[in-house]
Amino acid sequence: MASEFLLELNDIQAGYGRAAPVLRGLTVKVPPATVVCLVGPNGAGKSTVLKVASGLLAPRSGRVVVDGADVTGQGPQQLLAAGLAHVLQGHSVFREMTVAENVLLGGYTLKDRAVIQERIEFVRDLFPVVDERWRSLAGLLSGGQQKQVEFARSLMVSPKVVLLDEPSMGLDPKATSTVFDQVVRMREAGTAVLLVEQNARRALETADIGCVLDLGKVHISGPAPQLLADPQLSELYLGGRPAEPPTTPKR
Template sequence: MSTILELDGVIAGYGAGDILKGVDLSVEAGTITCLIGPNGAGKSTVLKTVSGLLRPRKGTVTFDGHAIGRLSPKARLLLGIVHVPQERSLFPAMSVWDNLLMGGYLIKDSKVLRDRLDEAVASFPICRARAGEHAGSLSGGEQKQVELARTLVLDPRLILLDEPSIGLDPKSRQLVFESIRALSSSGRTILLVEQNARSGLAASDFAAVMESGRVQLTSTGASLLENPEVARLYLGAGTAGHATVLAPSTDSPGPSARTPGEEPR
């Protein structure tokens, strides 16, 4: 395995204060890594610093061996970094097919575009079945399928998925996670943020817990699922979303809690 994405000491924020306070994170090529943590921990902000919506104030973001922290979002897109944001991102008044085409607006070669559209449709048949319908008329789960299909038009190497299962019924949620696994099987790397921590960890090879702007714990998805402290805090076996800080070691037998430094939103 080789590291495709590395954040090293990343400090970033929106206004005067820092939201990310020194984030270290490695993502292995071809794997799914899940970020979990309480509301306001900085999970979405990490994805934004990778896709270029936000530039780090300090620290480095390295993709495939290149420092990308100063690149524009478009330049990162051209490197194959595609961000599916937390909020719905389809154009609701446009057809499903036109939304898919929007994914290819940077592609000049019509044959390449056609091949990519074919791949997207093969992976997400809903794009053909509902091609002419307004995207806004689709259910939340169906829209998420189209959003994932649209990433394929860009032939992504790294897909950043922010809360892809939010607001979905259990069946649609299962379908989304199956689609994410299929994207990973086709060789894409996925960095996933999930509130449904149990499903997210179960679908992921690796996972990291974020709290108060830092990665506090990293491990495999399977071992975090079995970690009693993670279960208590994030898997519904206790007060989910509480901003208790986990011990920042991957090697310790289990994370220990200390007093929260900050209240969750």
């Protein structure tokens, strides 16, 4: 079923246990071949959005739709089958296994050997590091390289949407840059990406659409360059404008 959006989160209310909801009527839509980036202060609900989107947390109300199919309340494995891959925060490669084995595990749900071979060639082509270090133990790779192995692993099942949770966490600026370049390549390969980042400015420079979360709702959304150019937004959420020297907060 073709749909205008590959991932839709419609009017989501979600939270943990009996506590007050973290998400209060949040709506995010990800079109094909687009990077949508969620930014916002700590506690705004960024991680909760990803938990709901990946099936780890069932929303109290609202609908999760993947490419036109309603998958609200289904678990991670069903969502994976529906075309939604989740790259976890931090390092999540299998360290004691080779890069090749890591990538193969990403395609574990695939049955057809020809398809598996085709996907392997695709990801090795897309991520040069994966190709170069194919036989190395994944644990011996640097943080940025491991991230790319995780990307490759998630792309094995030809997902429609990839959820990226803080891909730059723990990486130096150069590795961060490489990782974001790879996010762009994923988009160019036709995948829709929902990106959550602390490194808001860098993420918005990569993304097509930015959504600023605050208090469990999308506060502002629009084309990423526009958000970056907005001085008020910059002041509130991106820690001041980059061109200006740091000023002492007036409080």
